[in-house]
Amino acid sequence: MEFHNPKPVHSLREFLGEVAVVVLGIVIALTGEQTLQHLEWRHKIRLANADMRQEISGDDGPQVLERIALAPRIDRGLDAIRQTVDQGAGRASVLQAIDRFWTPRHTWDSIAFQSALSSGVLAQAPVQRVAVLSRFYSLMPVLERANEREFRDGAALASISGTGGALTEEERGRVLSAVERLRRDDAEIHRLAKLAEASMTQLGIRIRDYRPLGGHVSPLQDPQRVITEMQREPMAQACVGGLEKSLQAGR
Secondary structure, three states: OOOOOOOOOOOHHHHHHHHHHHHHHHHHHHHHHHHHHHHHHHHHHHHHHHHHHHHHHHHHHHHHHHHHHHHHHHHHHHHHHHHHHHOOOOHHHHHHHHHHOOOOOOOOOOHHHHHHHHHOHHHHOOHHHHHHHHHHHHHHHHHHHHHHHHHHHHHHHOOOOOOOOOOOHHHHHHHHHHHHHHHHHHHHHHHHHHHHHHHHHHHOOOHHHOOOEOOEOEOOEOOHHHHHHHHOOOOOHHHHHHHHHHHHOOO
16 A cells, blocks of 8 residues: 655645645535534424424314314303203203203323423524414413313213202202303303414414324314314304304314
């Protein structure tokens, strides 16, 4: 093997030229590496945004609009129950009013957001968009807890015995207490849903953005499912038309 000794540098100009070549090589290498990293992060951000858009447009978003549409009907249903009790109606009439009352029970998911957060993708995304996403997703666990309270209060409302004569004073008190707890539950859920809707508008995420993956619609992520469940409930059927318009209007 033949070795070549480095040529001696004869002048400062030659020395600076060689240094410049080395520095330029380092700069090119670093620039190339940074470019690759930038492209990689852009790809990761794009995928994370697509996952969150799917989650919001197909799952949480339709539920948000459903609760907004249902709020007036829930109030009327609770008013009807209270009216039967206040007027001293028979047990059958009270139970009939309770049986007509209905609220949906959902999970409120943050899976895509938590995945983007844990992977570090959100640290590379635009600060303003991350702030709005954080605001939207911070509402999901609060909605989950409120929805669970509503479910328990609804169970308490339905716990009145189906047999016997007129309601006892204790039963009347239980029904009225459950009615007012449910009223507060729905007011809280409605307030949170309106905040979530505003965040969706800021994010530019619409229900019609949902795209079934591989042509397969997940029953857990499908805007149509909220329409279907409301169509099954007499109390909610009057809201279906308005909700359909909201889902189709690109909100």
